[in-house]
Amino acid sequence: MRNVLVIGYGAIGKSLIAQLDQEEGGYRWAVWARGNGSPRVDAGRPVTRVTSVTEALAFETDLVVECAGHAAVAAIVPGLLAAGLPTLVCSVGVLADTTIADSLHEAAARGKTWLRLPSGAVGGLDYLRAVAHLDEVGVRYVSRKPPSAWHDELLALNIDPDTLEEEHVLFDGSADGAARRYPKNLNVAATVALNGIGMTRTQVSVVVDPAVSANTHELYIESSAGVAEFRFENNPAPDNPKTSLLTSLSVASEVRTFFQGRAS
Ligand SMILES: NC(=O)C1=CN([C@@H]2O[C@H](COP(=O)(O)OP(=O)(O)OC[C@H]3O[C@@H](n4cnc5c(N)ncnc54)[C@H](O)[C@@H]3O)[C@@H](O)[C@H]2O)C=CC1
Numbered sequence: 001m002r003n004v005l006v007i008g009y010g011a012i013g014k015s016l017i018a019q020l021d022q023e024e025g026g027y028r029w030a031v032w033a034r035g036n037g038s039p040r041v042d043a044g045r046p047v048t049r050v051t052s053v054t055e056a057l058a059f060e061t062d063l064v065v066e067c068a069g070h071a072a073v074a075a076i077v078p079g080l081l082a083a084g085l086p087t088l089v090c091s092v093g094v095l096a097d098t099t100i101a102d103s104l105h106e107a108a109a110r111g112k113t114w115l116r117l118p119s120g121a122v123g124g125l126d127y128l129r130a131v132a133h134l135d136e137v138g139v140r141y142v143s144r145k146p147p148s149a150w151h152d153e154l155l156a157l158n159i160d161p162d163t164l165e166e167e168h169v170l171f172d173g174s175a176d177g178a179a180r181r182y183p184k185n186l187n188v189a190a191t192v193a194l195n196g197i198g199m200t201r202t203q204v205s206v207v208v209d210p211a212v213s214a215n216t217h218e219l220y221i222e223s224s225a226g227v228a229e230f231r232f233e234n235n236p237a238p239d240n241p242k243t244s245l246l247t248s249l250s251v252a253s254e255v256r257t258f259f260q261g262r263a264s
């Protein structure tokens with residue numbers, strides 16, 4: 001059996017379970033959810049509810065997948081890592097906070113396990129990792145989302161999201177600054193930075209663009225190996241328009257790879 005503990009039963013968590021539950025190989029699922037009651041997978045099959053490290057160990061968890069948000073990573077994941085449970089963290093932007101990042105890495109070292117980041121809503125990271133150690137690498141990431149994705153932030157700037165006709169640059173600067181300014185919306189910026197040349201050297205532009213309907217991620221890389229441009233126009237997850245469907249697909253792929261590695 002493959003025992004997976006999913007923290008957060010929202011768009012990513014539900015989609016992950018729905019995808020893998022159809023496949024051969026026998027998954028058992030536990031969910032660490034907020035609130036009371038027992039979450040059920042869409043087919044109605046009950047899943048085990050876990051709310052402590054002790055219960056996670058009693059479930060004989062092989063792999064933990066966090067898809068609950070930044071606060072949940074800080075509160076829940078260090079204890080699971082320290083108990084030796086390998087963990088995939090979707091809320092990558094939380095690692096922009098060096099205090100939290102240090103606590104996660106220390107907990108993983110204590111538990112003799114690892115913390116891994118899925119590619120999530122973006123791709124091209126193999127290329128980025130390959131060139132990152134060359135001299136004078138330039139990396140620019142552009143997040144381009146429709147006004148509805150930045151509704152509250154635009155209102156706070158006295159900009160009406162419903163009548164915006166031209167693109168508006170919300171932020172231009174380092175990945176560090178972007179993550180500090182908009183921590184919850186920039187998991188991809190942190191993913192690009194951490195797979196590449198780091199939070200201070202990676203340039204980030206956050207653009208509100210009324211001409212796009214999908215969450216769009218653009219990646220521009222320049223080095224002595226050449227130039228590369230990637231553009232991802234992502235369809236939304238059915239349960240959360242702010243999350244790209246691609247994210248749960250990438251997590252499912254990581255989970256498959258983990259268990260294939262163990263079987264071989
Ligand atoms: N790496 C990437 O490219 C991406 C990462 N993300 C990250 O994944 C997270 C989850 O995304 P979605 O599934 O779309 O969000 P969602 O809002 O649909 O679901 C999150 C679920 O987690 C639950 N939750 C929140 N705090 C919790 C806690 N302390 N303990 C247990 N459950 C808790 C919520 O009640 C909700 O059911 C996002 O918050 C974001 O940080 C999202 C999109 C892309």
Ligand SMILES: O=C([O-])CC(=O)C(=O)O
Binds near residue numbers: 121143185234244
């Ligand atoms: O596209 C997505 O799924 C979410 C996103 O932009 C991010 O968190 O950086």
